[in-house]
Amino acid sequence: MPVARVPRAERGHGMAPKFGTSGLRGLVTELTDDLVADHVRAFADACDTGGVLCVGRDLRPSSPEIATAVARAARSAGLRVIDCGEIPTPALALAARQHGGGAVMVTGSHIPADRNGLKFYARGGEITKEDEAAILAALDSVRPAAEHDDDVERDDQAGARFVSRYVSACGAEALSGKxxxxxxxxxxxxxxxxxxxxxxxxxxxxxxxxxxxxxxxxxxxxxxxxxxxxxxxxxxxxxxxxxxxxxxxxxxxxxxxxxxxxxxxxxxxxxxxxxxxxxxxxxxxxxxxxxxxxxxxxxxxxxxxxxxxxxxxxxxxxxxxxxxxxxxxxxxxxxxxxxxxxxxxxxxxxxxxxxxxxxxxxxxxxxxxVEPPVVTLADRLQEVPVEHSRALVERFRSSPSERATFLDGLDASEASVDLTDGVRMSLTDDRVVHVRPSGNAPELRLYVEARDRDSAHALLSRGLDQLRAAVGTGRPG
CATH class of the missing domain: 3.40.120.10 (Alpha-D-Glucose-1,6-Bisphosphate, subunit A, domain 3)
Known part of the structure; x- marks a missing residue:
């Protein structure tokens, strides 16, 4: 029976710890207890947690130790801490809503195991851009750790409640025979x-x-x-x-x-x-x-x-x-x-x-x-330093001639461009090419859209080749 191989770890380009609305991300070696504690206490100062913090973690080897650092920092900030253990992020969010508190999920999501991170949830849900700004401001004035005990409660039923949510909504026969x-x-x-x-x-x-x-x-x-x-x-x-x-x-x-x-x-x-x-x-x-x-x-x-x-x-x-x-x-x-x-x-x-x-x-x-006949595909170039991705996308944003040179390599012409997030080029034949840097990893992402799967795959493949050349030479194509 086939098993997908483990993708090789990226080599840490541009991955000094970074905080944003996706949370804190960085190399495990740089996610020190002090750095984690500073962000947790800033979060506690800046956001409404109701005085309660649920903590969960994924299965990365580094996650238990980081979760312990999160709990210790939350206790030093005066929060009641509830350990939900190894649990899906949405199950942790559900548990936090049920406890009337905030949450921190220790996870690096889909990035390799040499990295990890924290996802923050205020009492109202995922942190917003406004919360992000408030946390960053609070980082400049994080209070020293207060005297505290290490008492942490456990919620061993959070996962079971998450399971029950779907079973009760869908019914015991919903997937019978599949x-x-x-x-x-x-x-x-x-x-x-x-x-x-x-x-x-x-x-x-x-x-x-x-x-x-x-x-x-x-x-x-x-x-x-x-x-x-x-x-x-x-x-x-x-x-x-x-x-x-x-x-x-x-x-x-x-x-x-x-x-x-x-x-x-x-x-x-x-x-x-x-x-x-x-x-x-x-x-x-x-x-x-x-x-x-x-x-x-x-x-x-x-x-x-x-x-x-x-x-x-x-x-x-x-x-x-x-x-x-x-x-x-x-x-x-x-x-x-x-x-x-x-x-x-x-x-x-x-x-x-x-x-x-x-x-x-x-x-x-x-x-x-039976869905509308539009096919979207996405992929990315890995191990691209963040500054290189951003510089390339900025050239595309500011220069129609740079975009035209890139599209010439795809035998395509631009009909319109959308700069809402990255550079999204609608082509004269109704296809779409969208380039943007990843917000939390050293990756350059490419999204394409076409009317059939073969065309979409061909556009994605050629587009990645063009971007690879652009990153390697400093020119688009």
Whole structure:
């Protein structure tokens, strides 16, 4: 049985610890106890936690020690600390809502194990851009640690409540008769997802479980992972294969052939299944969503803080999702068998379940095929120093001739350009090429859109070649 290889670790270009609305990210060797403590205490000073902090962690080797540092710092800031253990990020967010407090998730998400980070949640949910500014300001005046004890409570049922959320909303027969492969790798939510699928009636076969951390990016799925999904599907006769990224807030769904269903398509399907009226999604997502009959579609910059801000402004029956598939539910919705409380943070489970249920007794690929005929793909160049990515994108932003030179290498011409986030070039033949630097890793990301999968793959491949040459030579193409 094939198992996707562990991608080689990146070499730390431009990865000194960095704080933003995605949290704190950096090399493990540089995430010292003092640095972690400063950020936790600044967060406690700047944001509403209700005096309570839930702490969770992923399965990276460094996560337990960092989580201990988080708890110690939170206690020194006078917070009541609740240890939720190894738990998916959305399950931690749910637990924090239930406890009426904030949360810190120790995770580096989809980046390699030589890095880690902290995701911060205030009492109202994920931190906003305003929270980010307040925390950065508080870092300049962090108070010395106060005398404190090390008393930490435990919530051993947070994961069980997360599982129950989906079982009660979907019903015990929702996936009856389906044979589902679960690519477990090192995802922290692998056992929770298996429990949910089985409780909904599916026959689950675990695949590729690993004791070594594997950085799985659900938005730019590695070729070796795609090959493994295809081989598993063919060998085992599965109806679908599911997985998540490391902290289990981004979904991965392969159809009966193992072909990956794009995360934004999962979002479209889920929004319809839940009866949403307003959809909020970044400009990198599939533009076919505008053809699905929602009352309103709002496009934002890339990143959940922008999605959440637009969801809060819109109100009502609003949902959000990103191209990576993370789905945000902004209201109490009705599932196939019961209600679903709002959970406005990235969730991997809901889009996986809604797509599987939407397929009914037929193949997943047939349900996906009825979506608007727009194909989006994404990938990235790794080990690109952040300053190089930003410089290249800035040249594209400021110079039409630089963009034209880049597009000449794709036998394409620009019809219009959108500078909302990075550089999104709409081409004269209705294709799209979108270039932006990653906000939290030394990566240069490329998003493409076309009317069929072959064209999209060809555009992605040629675009990456052009960007690789541009980064290597300092010129676009």
């Amino acid at each position: 044979r589902i492969g679960l690519y477990s790798h090192s995802a922290v939510g692998r056992d929770h997802l298996a429990e949910i699928l089985r409780a909904l009636g599916a026959e689950v076969t675990e695949l590729g479980r690993s004791d070594t951390f594997i950085p799985v990016d659900t938005e730019a799925v590695a070729p070796e992972v795609r090959q493994a999904l295809s081989e598993w599907a063919a060998e085992l006769g599965l109806d679908a294969i599911v997985s998540t990224d490391g902290d289990s807030d981004r979904p991965l769904l392969g159809d009966e052939s193992g072909a990956v269903v794009p995360g934004d398509v999962l979002g479209q399907i889920t929004a319809k299944m839940l009866g949403a009226e307003t959809v909020v999604t970044p400009i990198s997502s599939n533009s076919g969503v505008t053809d699905k009959g929602f009352e309103q579609v709002i496009r934002t910059r890339i990143g959940s803080p922008y999605v959440i801000a637009a969801m809060e402004e819109a109100g009502g029956r609003v949902v959000g999702y990103e191209a990576n598939g993370g789905f945000l539910l902004g209201y109490e919705a009705q599932g196939p068998a019961g209600p679903l409380d709002a959970l406005p943070t990235r969730d991997s489970v809901l889009p996986i379940l809604m797509c599987l249920i939407a397929a009914g007794s037929g193949p997943v690929s047939l349900r996906v095929a």
